[in-house]
Amino acid sequence: MALLEKWRSMAYSETADKGKLKKMWTDYFEKEKEIYAQLLKNPDEVVQGTVKELADRYEVDIMTMTGFLDGINDSLKEANPIEEMEEDTPVNLGFDKELLYKNMVAAGADWLYGLEEWNTIFDEETQKALYKEQKTSTTVVKDKKVYPNDPCPCGSGKKYKKCCGKGK
Numbered sequence: 001m002a003l004l005e006k007w008r009s010m011a012y013s014e015t016a017d018k019g020k021l022k023k024m025w026t027d028y029f030e031k032e033k034e035i036y037a038q039l040l041k042n043p044d045e046v047v048q049g050t051v052k053e054l055a056d057r058y059e060v061d062i063m064t065m066t067g068f069l070d071g072i073n074d075s076l077k078e079a080n081p082i083e084e085m086e087e088d089t090p091v092n093l094g095f096d097k098e099l100l101y102k103n104m105v106a107a108g109a110d111w112l113y114g115l116e117e118w119n120t121i122f123d124e125e126t127q128k129a130l131y132k133e134q135k136t137s138t139t140v141v142k143d144k145k146v147y148p149n150d151p152c153p154c155g156s157g158k159k160y161k162k163c164c165g166k167g168k
Helices: 003-011 018-041 051-057 062-075 097-106 116-120 124-137
Strands: 048-050 090-092
Touching (some): 003 062, 018 062, 048 051, 051 062, 062 097, 097 124
């Protein structure tokens, strides 16, 4: 079984004890935060190595590193082969800074997009703009309903029912 499959069956288990699962996630989020804090101190360095080497470098177990790699994969400039990844699979952590920030916002991970290390990468204005850009990209805006006696939206000056709404 590939590492990712093991991680997902463990982390998203329907049968696991809820208390143990909650503790596992609490521990994971703390370790994840520490890894991101280290990565963001030198954001232009592309960290590379095998899954095992990166786990050792960031002092986490293989499963935690697998979860981390799963989480960061959509923010990387070059995606890792996470589906078939094993301990000796070479991976990289070369992330797109703006994309990573926006993905953290999308995940609702305020403990990550609120890390102080972001302040040396983006000024407050840029952080607010990226936050807003991400939030508005997922907001559904419905078109205003046009009723038969409303002016036609095409701008003809006629009522909708006598213009574009004719025959509808």
